[in-house]
Every structure is written in C-alpha cells, then in structure tokens.
Amino acid sequence: MSASTRPAPTTRLLRPARALPSAPRRPDRSRSQRKLSRAGWLMVTPAVAHIGLWTALPVLATFALSLTDYNIFDAPRWIGIDNYIQIWNDPTFRLATWNTVVYTFWTVPVSMAIAMVIAVALNQNLWLRTWYRTAFFLPQVTATVAIAMVWLWIYNPQQGLLNAALSVIGIPGQAWLANPDWSLWAVILVGAWQGIGIKMLIYIAALQNVDNSLYEAASVDGASVVRKFFAITLPMLKPATFFVLVISIIGAFQVFDQIYVLTDGGPANATTMMTYEVYRSAFQNFQMGLASAQSVCLFAFLLVMTLISRRATRGDDE
C-alpha cells in the first residue's frame, strides 16, 4: 500500500529508453524497441486480463448495478438513485454504519496502543524476544473464522472459559453474544485481539529506523524511560502511526468473518456491519442492485481513508 504512491521509478526508467532513438544507430534501436514492446505486452497481458475481468470490470459493474433493481432472475431495471434513497431511509443500514464506526473506533486505537507499547518493549535485546513476537503475531496468521470459532466457545454462557474465569473472581457470567448490550463489545474484543500483531510488526520495523544516538544523548542528559518514550519514541513513530491508523481503519471497516461466526449480525442487529448488510442484501435477499449501492457507500468511506493514507505515505517519502 505504501508503495502504491510511488509511480516515480517508472518514469525514471522510461526516460533513457525514450531518449535512445536519437542515438546514431536509429533503425536498429527502434527495431529492438519494438521487440521489447512486444515482449513487455506478452508478459503483462495475462495479468491485465485477469485483473481487468475480475477486478476492474466488477468495480465498474458495481456502480452501474447500484442504479438498478436486479434480483438475478429478471433483467436489471434502471431505477436511478432509488437504491441510495432507500439506504438513506433504512434504519438497519444506518445502524450497521454506526456499528461499523463504533467497532472501528474501539478496535483500532486500543490495539494500536497495545501494539506500540509491545513494539517498544521488544525493540531491545531481550531473551525470548522472537518468542514474544511470535505469540503476539499468531492471531494474525490464523484464519479469522477458526479464531472466531474458538471465541464462540470461550464466550459460551454455560461452559465458556470467560464465565468460568469471571466466576473465580465472583463476577456473574453473561450470555455475551446473545445480550444486545454486550455482543458488540464481545466482537470488538476479538477484533482488537487479532489486530495487535500486524500493527506491532509495522511499529517494530519503524523503530529500527530510529537513531539510537538520540536515546544515548537523552540518557546522558538523565532522561527517564517515560520521558524518552514521550520525547523521542512517540514523535519518531508519528509517520508509522498514521500509516497504521489508516490501514487499520480500512481493515476494520471490512470486518465480516467474525460477525458471521459469532453473532450473525444479531441479536436484534446489534452487531450488524456495513459489509454484513451488503452480504444480506445480495446473497440472502438477492437484491443485487441494493447491495451494490450499499457497497458503493462502503467504498466511499474507504476511499476517503485511502486518499488520506496516500497523502500520508507520500509525506514520509519526501
């Protein structure tokens, strides 16, 4: 993602090739240039075809379909912006949007803070350092569905680990996922837990670029550990933090698997998300047009985030 903002190398590489025809051996050069062009296109065509058919075309089709009423079985019917009007007036989609924002608002900063502290702690010569890193990163490499399955069992009201642990310290158990007051929080906990790993990794990479002499100078001046963290580490991690923030928001907005497994959007839509509404409209109610319009709304949110991220990453390239 970060690299997506750097088209500069292409132009740099292209320039000599374009300058070449002015060289003395012109006819020869242009023939080899044609050969190169053919080879280049041959090698890039399968990928262009694949991405064109399975990504570019679907994106365009999503926008077109969002203006139709389409149930797969009958031909699509043009209805203008009616789907968007329906979405605007739909309390469920509004709730889904709100839930998505709440989910993002809690999972992202919480796991970012934890990830940063861990990254700072792991950025020194610690015995077992690799093992700690592995443990924190493990939830990231395992499937969200499998992980959600384990959490479903942990949240189980009768035999679950969570209620058992709470009963030890005298707190009454809950049907965490069936209670509308708790279900969103239960989902948020899983999301925050799983998201720590990748954020930690980006922070560790960023910390390796921080000049150690800054810390040594601060030590000479007698700065405390806490002071060093706030005066050196935090400012130095600012670009990384911004990058992590944006990619995490983009990721959090696309939460789906754990909702499917843990709550199915319930109880009473308390945990339904924008992605879940797209899924329901398209594949349970077969309202392909409405689902497309909903996914355009989701896309609009994400586009804003991506544009911010592009500006941010371009910022630290320079």
Place this chain on the structure above:
Amino acid sequence: MTTTRMQPGTTPAAVPKPRIKRRRPWKGRLLLNVILSLGAFTMIIPFLWMIATSLKSPAELAQFPPTLLPQVWQWSNYSEALQAAPFHLYFRNSFLISAGHTIITLVLGSMAGYALARIPFRGREWVFMGFVAMLMIPTYTKIVPQFLLVKFMPLFGGNDIFGQGGTGWLNTWWALIIPGGLSATAIFLFRQFYLSLPRELEEAARLDGLNEFRIYAQIYTPLIKPALATVALLTFQESWNNFLWPLLVTTRDDLRVIQVGLAVFQQLDSTSWHYLMAGTTLATVPMVVLFLFCQKYFIQGFTHAGIK
C-alpha cells in the same frame, strides 16, 4: 568491537562498556519480561484452550467450572471428528485452492511485475497506473459482480453462449481457483522487488542476445527467490484463510474449504465442541507451522504489504 572502547584502568568485568550502559537494571528487565510473558500468554490462551478442548470428552466438557487440562487425553476425538464431518476433504480442498492461487500468482504476477519494472514497453505507465488504481479496491466493491460473472459464465455449467440457463461456474473448481488467483498487490510487490535489482544485468544479457523471457526467467527471477517465497507465503496464507468467496460460490459438501466446513459444522451441530475444536485445530495448525518455520518471509511480506 567492545575492546576498542576499553579504557585504561578499567577492570576486566567492565570490558563490554557500551552494553552495560544501555542495559536496564536487572529488576527492570525482569519486570519487563514478566509483563511481556503475561501479555504473550494472554494472546495464545485461545489457542491453548482450543487444543485443550479438542482433547476432552463430552462429559468433561459439560462440567462447570471447566477443567483446564483434559483429565483423559482423548486423541480419538480427532479421528471421530473426521467421521462427523469430512474435515480431511475440506483440508485437501483448501490446500489445492491455496496451492493453485500461489502458483498462478507466482507465474503471472512475477511476469507482469518484471515487465512493469524492467521492460520499457509502450503504454507501460498506463498499465501500471491501472494496477495501482486496482490496489485500493476493497473486496466488497467487487463481490456482487464477481458472483454474477461466475454465475453467468458462458458455456459452463449448462449456460448458453449468453450465460443464461445454467449455473455457470458455481460449485466448480474454476470459481474457487480462477477469480482469486491473482491480485494487484502481488503484481505490485513483484514490481518493487524487480526494480531493486541492478540494470547492468539486463543490458549484458540483451547484448548477449538473450530474449526478454529468458532474461526474466533465467537472470532476474533467480535473484529474487526470497521475494518469491514472501509472496508465495502471503498468497497461500490469504487463500487458506479466505472465507467469504468459497462460502458464496460453493454449496456442495465435496467442494467445501476448511473455513466454510467449520462454519457449516458449527451451524449443524452446535454442541459437539470437542469435534469442532479438533476441526479448528486442523484449520489453524498448517498456518501456525508455516509461520513458525518461515517467520522471516512472513514478517518481510506483512511489513511490505501492510494490509492483510
């Protein structure tokens, strides 16, 4: 290195001076280790609980408060789970699909990445800009038309030339392997890796009369083996863990991948937690093992790609 800093008159014990200076007092280090261990342990509790549950008997599972470790280690749960649902079949399907995606990505992705990085062909900038634009497309903005493309794939699954009348690629290996076979991100990563190699190699190879495909296959690609491993692992992991797409395009039990198989098993039988956790363990173990053995490549890949 440390000896260069040795000052006259210091005792031998103080020789590695810079290290001592940076080292925290042992109490601080111990505290840090304790906190990190607790945190790391908290992170892996769900995994430990998964394994523990998968080895308990139903009677033991019914107890409250639950036992921490199984009283009797019921290894037979695993073989019985395979009877309850064909997890070995799901496992095989997941493996075939992940391997398929990985091979397609490695071949087509590296070829395109190479061309974009090293061959100055006409229109290259436009192709590249197109791929960059596709990088930002979220799954949900293409999933509905992708499904329709699969459903109306002409001349497959009883469809006529206009894609009508049948089920197209639904419930076929095509739908599972082809659409997810390549991503703009992989092409992008490959381009970055090929760009980092020196230019002199291609010039020399072209002078020697090697054609472009051989320069790609025999000169440059062997030089980016670590990058190939990184992209391969990321691709494999992503398609092993993918859930939504196989859920949408398959309903036949013999085409189910392990993630969908787990979800279906849980919906059909919501009380056999020991079997479910045995299945879940089977679904997680390959990725955990792969990660433990290839950490370096995973970490490189995740730091490069940023997004899961």
